[in-house]
Amino acid sequence: MKRKKYILSLLILGVSLVIGIFIATSLSSKNKLQAQEVQPTRAITDNIFQEAKIIVPSEKSRVLEQEDYLKNDSEVKVTMTFKFTNKNYKTGDTFETTLPEGFTYTQVIEGGLSDTATYRIDPATRKLALTMIKDVQSAEYKLDLVTRIKFDSKLNSKQTMPFETQTPTNYIFHLYEKTSTQYLYGKTFDKEKNETTLMPTSGGAYGAMDVNYARVDLSKNNLQVSFSKKLMPSGWSDGYVNATQDLSSFKFYTYETMIDGTRIGEKKELKVNEDFDVIEKTNELSQIKFKEKFHEALEVSEGEMNFDYTGFNPISNGKRGTVASWMTFIVYPGTTTDNFISYSRFSVNFFVVELGYLGLGTIVADTNVKENERLVKTPIYINGTNQQLKKGDTFILTNDKDPALVAVDTKLAQEYNVTFNANGSIVEGTKKAISNWKITSDVFGEVTLTYLGEDTTGTLGLDIYTGIDETVTPSYNSKYILSGNGYETNGTTAFKGQAANMKSGTFNTEKNSIAWTATINSLYQKITKITDTFGDGVKAGTLKNLKISSVEFGKNGVKKELVEGTDYELVDSSDHFEIKFLKEVKEKLTVTYETGVDLKTINPKDSRATNTITPKFIFASSTEKEFLTVGYAYIPSYLFTNSPFVLGKNGMYTLAEKVKEQPVNQVKLLINPSGADLTNNEVVINYKSMDVSVLDRKFTVNKVKKFSTTDYTNLLPDEEITSDSEEYPEISIEENQIRVKNKKLTQAIIVSFTLGKNNYYNAAGDYAKISQTNDSFDPVDTTSTRFYFNNNLAKSFTLKTSETYANIAEGTLVVNKNNGFALIKGTKIDLANIVPSNDSKELSSLREVTDGEGNPLPASTISVSGGGYSAWAVTINDDQLKNGLIVKLNFNFTTSGSKSYTGGNSSHPFIDYRGSTTTQSYLNNNWSGKFDIDNSGAGGGGNLILKDMTITMIDSVTNKPLADATYEIIDKDGKVKDTLTSNANGQILLKEYVVTNYTLKEISPPEGYVSNQDYKDPGKEITLTPTSENKLTIPYVKEGKINVHFTYQDGTDIETIDPITIKGGNGTIVNLKEQKAITDQLDALALENLDYRFLTFDKGKMDGSEEALTIPYDSETVYYKYEGLISLKVPELLTFETGFVTPFEQVLSYANTDDFEVGFRDSRQITTSATTKNGKTRGNIRLNAFLSKEFTTQENKVLKDARLIYRNGATDVVLNGSGGELVNNKQDANDKGKKDFNFILDTAGSENRGFKLEVPAKGTLADDYTGEVTWEIIQEP
Structure with missing residues (x-):
């Protein structure tokens, strides 16, 4: 409860009551550990280098032995152990050791070894230093160094890497580089040791080959030698050539080598059973094991193998096959054979052949077979083993599965004598028409060959023409079988072309008729009759215009038209007709005629008319055979x-x-x-x-x-x-x-x-x-x-040597405007396919894009693609190019010399009727040309020099790269050449810029950073130089923030005031008293209420003062804190009406000319917090008053027994003594932020409500009386 006094009648002063709120704020900070460089104090002379171990991660983490093989330039992990006990090493004490040569690290390597020591390896001195960063008595450190071991390829393959361990460790490495498998081919010989490739008796005589190129230790690693014993020729199904090999027939040598395998020094011959043992594992596998450690080259040469043809059983037909005989030297790591380290194979190749009694040559259509005829020339060889061939001997030729083979009776068939050359190949003699053979086909699908000549032991050949009739459909690969005199052979052929008998019809829209065509007898057999039967859709009785033509077998066979009545007889029976031949016919026939259409008999689903033609053939057995052939004519669906x-x-x-x-x-x-x-x-x-x-x-x-x-x-x-x-x-x-x-x-x-x-x-x-x-x-x-709307694109392109620079070609593309229509977005134009390919590069920095009248267009209007092995092309990215297009491009080249180019194809995208995006090509408007390029710098006006420049945006504090900084690059003429934005790596790349000066102007800084004033408008000049690397780093100051909050004492924001953010580059000093936003807010608060003059500044976690705050890297918060007040304002005077001196009691009413209004303001915070309790937050308030000083005159005469009363509704509250309650104010539940409350306690001119003064009947003087009232502000729950 707070009290204040007011004067009655004369003066009542309004005094504000202050309820203070104090918020104690504790600030916490985290300690930061800062790395400090430890300076060496003294050297550690004890050798604490205990062990060095090397493993090869790529070889299943193989642990290297003290003497071992290793591929040069292998990645290794070196684990070095350092150990000491009961020492007293101090901070800064350092141990040093020198690492061996052979490691490939080139930069200083350093780091920590636990929390007591650090290490540093200097590649220049090969010094490894361990430095203590704490006092330590005992410790064990393990340092893993991942690097590579690499020596010069021309050094000796044996190299040593010493480590200065407590017990010196010397690694001896046998280094190698070759990793690919190697093959060596030998020669083959006959019995007289003459070289031959046909069925030799021996082979070998190999050149020299190092089979231990991986330099493993052959005393403990596994060198296996495998042999081929049974050799099956290629294409054989049975029968082997036996091979035997003798390792002792080989010569073995060793010598020193360079790492790359080059021999140095003299050869030393090695002996079986002296230097190494040969251990037979199986019949086809042996092992070579050296008696002592052996890492050197093992050269193997000469050698011999023998071939035995006993039991060789090829098929009866003469056949040629290829044989490969090999011996392989394989080195495995250790004793297992999971995977090999080196692989070396010696091999010889040769041929075998076995001649058969019967044979078939290559069965294939030759030049005598017409297109689409399913016929083949069939070479037949008889008596290949030179037995007795007798007159009357017969042989059968047929096909497998369903026999249907026929032979063509033609004068183009031939016979000849056959011989064989040295390697078993067939040599065909002079060919002539067949006279010594009879060739017949029968209805059973067999061709019979009967020998009519004199008895002979010679080998004879026949070329006949065969096909398969239509009782079967020949497969693509058909098998022929030739048999006779107890022998049989076979061969295959591929049939192409159409069937022997074909028929089709074509509907004639104008005549409303069908034109039929039938091809008959493509196998050239004897034909006796043709029957043709009308089917659905063919109108009976409408046959007309029948014609028959014939052609003999062979590409130049005689053609003729057959004559009715002379060559054939026609019998027309309305729904069918017959053709009976009056002469012997063995030619292929073409029959044509016309019929009408009967729509009523056609199934609309098929929409076709059918017609069946049936030719009848007669074979050697005099048995006739018919082949039914159905033809169709499709009738238009309309x-x-x-x-x-x-x-x-x-x-x-x-x-x-x-x-x-x-x-x-x-x-x-x-x-x-x-x-x-x-x-x-x-x-x-x-x-x-x-x-x-x-x-x-x-x-x-x-x-x-x-x-x-x-x-x-x-x-x-x-x-x-x-x-x-x-x-x-x-x-x-x-x-x-x-x-x-x-x-x-x-x-x-x-x-x-x-x-x-x-x-x-x-x-x-x-x-x-x-x-x-x-x-x-x-x-x-x-x-x-x-x-179709095939259109051409009116365009042109030229590519020629620059008039200024001899090393540059200038290209100009011109696309003409077309009646104000816009070029289609996505249009692609192939400019130039340059020869030689993969030689040119387009210089995008020199690209110019304008409309047809030369008005500049954005670079993004087009895209350029291609190069390498593809054509250079331009794609249009704009849909508003209505004034044509001109693109100027520049190219440089890898090589000098004459160049040529072609181009001109173009297309545009469109959405087809299915809604899919596709492309439409313009009709070609092709161009070509030639030009010369000189990169020497001597020709023409010299060479254009282009360089790249990398501009990197970084944070001025962290050096972190910054994206999204945008700059204009302006050339010497003031023209904006590019507008570029830094990427995720903070880089802007000026690609292929002409070496000269440019202006770099910042358009916008990275988000969250302030502009770099050096590069703001008008920008800063930069220079690209031709000799050095062009790099530029632009630092940016992070935009920090100071958030200024207006709060109560506990930091709770004053509800009606928004925080203010002050921005600037981090590190900038700012005076809040000079910040207009701050001063304006403080002035506004002061105007709102004088209470706010009690604001105090709290700098929070920041350093400095209100007049000097440093803008942080990120953001910090400061406060203007207000201890909320309760204020009470009442009228200055409470005046009563004039009384009279009288023996009677009188009641005087309120006599002010204005209402007696009390103003109450509660500016304290609304809610409680840890530091602000209920008593210091807004709540329900009761206002009491009591008469604290009696009414007196100026002469201090007291008006005794006078009572000051406040009529509160129907209740009189006597304010004498302890007084009473005048106002009980409840906080507004719907508006808890409400601060101001006004109460009218008395109204001017009213009586018997509000204030009144009871004056006693006597003791009153005619004078002015004044008194005091004290007001009490009491907070309730």
Whole structure:
């Protein structure tokens, strides 16, 4: 409870009551450990280097022995152990040792060994230093050094690496570099030791080969020698050549080598059983084991193996095979054979051959076989082993599985004598027409060969032509079998071409008929009769225009037309006909004729007519054999569905027509092709993907003069149908589609119109969808027709040697503007495929992009791709290029000399009718050229020098790279050359810039950093030099923040005041008293209430003062703290009306001219905290008052027994004595932030409410009386 006094009648002073709130804030800080360099104090003379161990991680962490093999330049891990006990080493004491040569580290390596020691390895001195960073008595340190061991390849393969351990450790390494397997081929000999490659008796005589190139120890590692014993020739199914090898026939030598394997020093011969043992493991495997440690080269040479053909059992037919005989030296690590270290193979190759009694040569179609004939020339060899061949001997040739083989009776078949050369190959003699053989085919699929000549022991050959008849379908690889005189052989062939008998039909749209064609007797057998039977869809009694032609076997076979009545007889029986031959016919025949169409007998699902032709052949057995052949003629579906057809004039490979440079396509729509009676026929053509419109919205309707459903030029219009005709359609153009509707139609009509491209650059051809409905036919399934708008892109490109720089080629691409239409975004133009390839580089920094009139365009307007082995190309990235395009490019080259280039292909993207993005090529507008490049610097005006520059943005404190700094690079002419932004590595790369001066101007700093004033507008000049590396580092000061909060004493923000953030570069000194935002806020607070003059500054965790704060690297918070007040304001005077001196008691009322209003303000914080309790936060307040000094005159005369009363509603509160409650104020639950409360305790001119003064009946003087009232502010729960 707080009390203050006020004067009645004369003066009541309003005095503020202050309730103080004190918040004690503790600040904590974390200790930072700062690394300190420990200076050496004294050397450790004890050798604490206990052990050095080396392992090879890539070889399953193999631990190297003191003498061991090692691949040069291997990665190794060296574990070094340092140990001491009961010493008294002090901080700074250092132990040093020198590491051996051979390690490849090039930089200082340093780090910590636990928390008591550090290490440092100096590559220049090879010194390893261990320095104590604490006092230590006993310790064990293990240092793992991962590096490589590498010596000069021309040093001796044996190298030593000594370590200065307590017991000296000397690693002896046998180093090698070769890792690839090696092969060496020897020679083969006959019995007389002459070289031969055909069935030799021995082989070997190998050159020298080092089989221990990995330098392993052959006294304990496993050198195995494997042999090939049974050799099966390639292509053989049985029969082996036996081989024997003798290791003692080889010569063995050793010598010193360089690391790269080059021999140095003299050879020393090694002996079996003296230097090494040969241990036989199996019949095909031995081991060589040296008696003493052996890491040196092991050269093996000479050697011999023998071949035995006993039991050799090839197939009966003569055959040639290849044999490989080998001996392999394999070195394994240790005793296991999981994987080898080195692999060396000696090998000889030779041929074997076995001649058979019967043989088949290469069975294949030769030049006598016409295209699409399923025939092959079949070379046959008989009596290859020179036995007695007798007159009348017969041989059978047939095919496997289902026999169906026939021979062609032709004068082109030949016979000849056969001999064999030295390696068993067949030599065919002079060929002549067959006279000593009879060749017949039978109905059972066998060809019989009968010898008619004199008895002989010679080998004879035949070339005959064979095929397989249509009782079977020959597989791609067919097997032939030749047998006779107790022998058999076989061979294979591949059949191509079509069947021997073929038939097909073609529907003639104009004649409404079918033209039939049959190819008969492609096997050239004797044919006696042909029967042809009409099937579904062929109208009986309509045969006409029958023609038959023949051709002999062979590419130049005689052709002739057969004559009815002379060569054949025709019997026509309405639904079939027969052809009976009047002469012997063995030629291939072509039969053609025409028939009518019977739609009623055709299944609409098949839409085809059928016809069966059956030729009859006679074989040697006089048995006839028929081959039924079915032919089909497909009938257009529109005869059943009456579907419409849409044909465009433009072809697939021709340039589209143009009207004032606009690509157009003239279109004909054929409706009602069958000429049916239709009602309510509607055709819709949808062309949404083509970006076209109907030219002039003009349509022409005609009758049909010439009919075609496939060829625009053959679909000819007749007389025009005018709009007043009943059959003139209603035609409407909707979005991307045309709708054609006929209420009535009795004939075929053509609707002609022209489609034109909306963008004249567009060359895309695509499918239009056509659908039809009417009352007469079932709805037609949607069909599609492709319209072509092949367009060329008006462009040019030149590439020539720069007039200024002899090492630069300048290219200029020009794309012409086209009637104000925009080039299509994504258009790609192949500029130059430069020869030689992979020699050129485009200098993007010199690239210029303008429109057709030379107005600059952003670099991003185009992209350049290609180079290497691909063509250089430009892709357009903008969809608003309506004024053409000019791109100037510069190229430099790896080599000097003459260059050539070709290019000109171009394409643009579009979305097809399926919604897929695809590309459309423009018709080619190709170019080519040549130019010269001189990189020597002597030609022309010298060479253009280009360099790169790396500009790195870093944090000025941490050196961390900074992304997103944006700069303009401005050339000497003031032109902005590039606008670049630093990447994630903080780098801006100036790629291939001409060596000169540029201005670098900052556009925006990295986010969270302040601008670098050196590079702000107008920027700073930088220089690219031709000789040195161009690098520039630009530091940026981090933008730190001081957050200024206006709070209560415990740091709780004053509810109505937002914090203020002061930004600046970290390290900058700032005076808050000079910050306008701060001073404005303080002034505003002072204007709001004088209470806020009690604000105090708290610097929080920051150093400095309110006048001098250092902006932090990140952010910190300071406070202006306010001890919230409760203030009470009351009127200065409480005046009562004038009384009178009278013997009676009187009651005087409040007589001020204004209402008696009490103002109450509570500026304390709203909520409690750890340091601010309930008594110092806003709450419910009660206001009491009592008369603290009696009414007296100036002469100190007391008005005795007078009572001061406050009428609170119906209750009188006597303020004499302890007084009483005048106001009870409850905090507003809906507005807890409310501070100001006003109460009118008395109203001017009122009586008997508010204040009144009871004056006693006597003792009153005629005078002025004044008194004092004390006001009590009491906080309630």
